[in-house]
Amino acid sequence: MAQSISEQEILNALKVVKDPDLNRDIVSLGFVKKIKIDQGKVSFDLELTTPACPVKEELKKGCEEAVRKLPGVSHVAVELKSHVSSRPQFGQTTVLPQVRNVIAVASGKGGVGKSTVTANLALALSDSGAKVGLLDCDIYGPSIPTMFGVRGKKLESTVDQKILPLKACGISLLSIGFLSDDKTAVIWRGPMVHQIIQQFLTRVEWGELDYLLLDLPPGTGDAQLTITQTVALSGAVIITTPQEVSLIDARKALVMFEKVKVPILGIIENMSYFGCAKCGEVAEIFKRGGAQKIGDEYKVPILGEIPIDPHIVVTGDDGLPIVRAEPDSLTAKIYRMIAGAVAARMSVSNLTLSEAASLNVQWQNK
Ligand SMILES: Nc1ncnc2c1ncn2[C@@H]1O[C@H](COP(=O)(O)OP(=O)(O)O)[C@@H](O)[C@H]1O
Ligand SMILES: [Mg+2]
Known part of the structure; x- marks a missing residue:
């Protein structure tokens, strides 16, 4: 007769599997759910904090191997699930x-x-399976409608006068570009920008979202201030090109978020290098690696480097970004890796903040 196995034995065995980003074992993180044991057949869910987890397949394999080693186990089935973690x-x-x-x-x-x-x-x-929204906060130069091929589309509202975002490519989108046409000279002053952004954040029926990405205008002006005052940002990602003129301003953006206590998830270096499709030679046109300097200075991770790729321009102008238009391209793969890194950093930040908050509560209740 097959040796019977208990749930506890399975959990003990799974403690060897560690999430490299959260730096903890998957059992203490509460990722193992719905364990079922049917004689030698074991199945369970592995519920991660993001469907974009960059190491989900490795974690799944690690789980299978760990449980398979137990005496009496003949078969292991692990199902990957996710429940996106959130800010406290x-x-x-x-x-x-x-x-x-x-x-x-x-x-x-x-x-x-x-x-x-x-x-x-x-x-x-x-x-990756996440529910995503994108709010174009660039009031003076909205480019999201063009990039998603929905220029000129108008928005609808709900019965209680809330704005409904536009759905394009599975993303919920909102942009000032849907409310004013391209030819309207946008000459709004600070207070109006403040009002519009505030409406975008408070009078919109976003529905349930795992991630709402805010495409901010450049700089550290009115829009940024309104956003940080209106909504609790979970994190910020800084984009820079490698040359010094861009880095100087990227530092300012970084310092602004630090000042208002928004966790910086990391820096992305865009237009990092050019890889010739014909000869394979790599040209570092704007001095690749500049972002690393700020990363080292502020102890912020580099989330990735995106090459200069003419296909990025063409696909953006044609209204279907490269990740969807050319999903098998190297550039699309790089974007997916960076998205995984952003999601992983977000999970780490949420866990750190939640633990700090619960420690604080425990301390106050003493
Ligand atoms: N990695 C890249 N390689 C080539 N062109 C790029 C790359 N990233 C962006 N671009 C192009 O640079 C221009 C400016 O990009 P955009 O995203 O509008 O910048 P921002 O929002 O910072 O003003 C666009 O034409 C875009 O297609
Ligand atoms: Mg822009």
């Missing part, structure tokens, strides 16, 4: 109560590829 106080705030994570994508300078990166990251996260 999720659901308790009145602003965006159904949005688990609001992530600002910022840069110091314009033209560094912020909107392009945001659009591709949104699609990569959505492709």
Whole structure:
């Protein structure tokens, strides 16, 4: 007769599997759910904190191997699931109560590829299975409608006068571009920008989202200030190109988020290098590696380097970003890796903040 096995034995065996980002074993993290034992057949769910987890397949394999080693186990089936973690106080705030994570994508300078990166990251996260929204906060130069091929589309509202975002490529989108046409000279002053952004954050029926990415305008001005005052950002991602002129302004953006206590998830270096498709030679046109300097200075991780790729421009202009238009390209793979890194850093930050908050409660209750 097959040796019977207990749930506890399975959990003990699974303690050897560690999540490399959260730096803890999957059992103490509470990832192992719904263990079923049918004689020698064992099955359970592995519930991660993001469907975009970059190491999910390795974790699954690690689980299978660990349990298979137990005497009496003849078969192991692990199902990957996810429940996206959120910032502490999720659901308790009145602003965006159904949005688990609001992530600002910022840069110091314009033209560094912020909107392009945001659009591709949104699609990569959505492709992994996450519910994603994208709010174009660039009131003066909205480019998201063009990149998603929905220029000129108008928005609808709910019966209680809330704006409904537009659905494109599976993403919930909102942009000032849907409310004013391209030819309207946008000459709004600070207070109006403040009002519009505030409406975008408070009067929109986003529904349930795992990640809402905010494509910020360049700099550290009115829009940034309004956003940080209106909504509890879960994290910020800084985009820069490698040359010094861009880095100087990227530092300013970074310092601004640090000042308002928004966790910096990391820096992405865009237009990092050019790899010739014909000869394979790599040219470091803008001095690759500049972002690492700021990363070292501020102890912030580099989430990835995106090459200069003419296909990025063409696909963006054609209204279907490269992650969807050319999913098998190297550039699309790089965007997916970076999306995984962003999601992983978000999970780490949420766990750290939640643990700090619960320690604080314990301490106060003493
Ligand atoms: N890695 C890249 N390689 C080539 N062109 C890029 C890359 N990233 C962005 N671009 C192009 O650079 C221009 C500016 O990008 P955009 O995303 O609008 O910048 P920002 O939002 O920072 O102003 C666009 O034409 C875009 O297609
Ligand atoms: Mg832009």
